[in-house]
Amino acid sequence: MPDRLSVPFTLLLVALVFCLTIAIETLLSAGSSSAKPTTRDSAPASPASTPRSEPDLALRAAVRLPALRDPRKPARKKRPKRTRKKRVTQVRAPAPAASFPPAVSVRPTPTATPRYVPPAPRYVPPAPTYVAPAPRAPRPTPTAPTPTAAPPSSGEFDTTGEP
Secondary structure, eight states: OOTTSOHHHHHHHHHHHHHHHHHHHHHHHHTSGGGSOOOTTSOOSSGGGSOOOOOOOOSTTOOOOOOOSSOOOOOOOOOOOOOOOOOOOOOOOOOOOOOOOOOOOOOOOOOOOOOOOOOOOOOOOOOOOOOOOOOOOOOOOOOOOOOOOOOOOTTSOOOSOOO
16 A cells, blocks of 8 residues: 555545445446346246235234233433532631741750660571380290191091092
8 A cells, every 4th residue: 555545545445446336237237138027928936926916904904912021121211410519619818927936046956866676586496306216125936836746627628638
């Protein structure tokens, strides 16, 4: 886009060109045969397209309709605007000029210099100490039961593997 044309001016030109092309197209298509309806010599394609007599429309004879299910909400009433109260300004008389005694040079009184007060020490929890467990008595060593050489009783399961 050249620097002399702004964006709104360019859009205006594009809109004018578009409108002109539509106008020229409609003028040229008005004289063409493609816009004419077909001749009535041929039979209608379906019975639904057969011409009928115009319906009798009379608005005065129309029956009054029942109320709607969800009628429109009434328009909100406008609240009257608040009137602002005008402020009454009182004209005050100028204050009388006060007479002051002559200025005396005043020296500032010396003050004590603040002393440094160290902050309170923070709480530090004590370090955990290791407590050794109490000594235990040694466990007795287990002893193996003595094997018996007696044959198994008749009700017990035989583990010898002999038939």
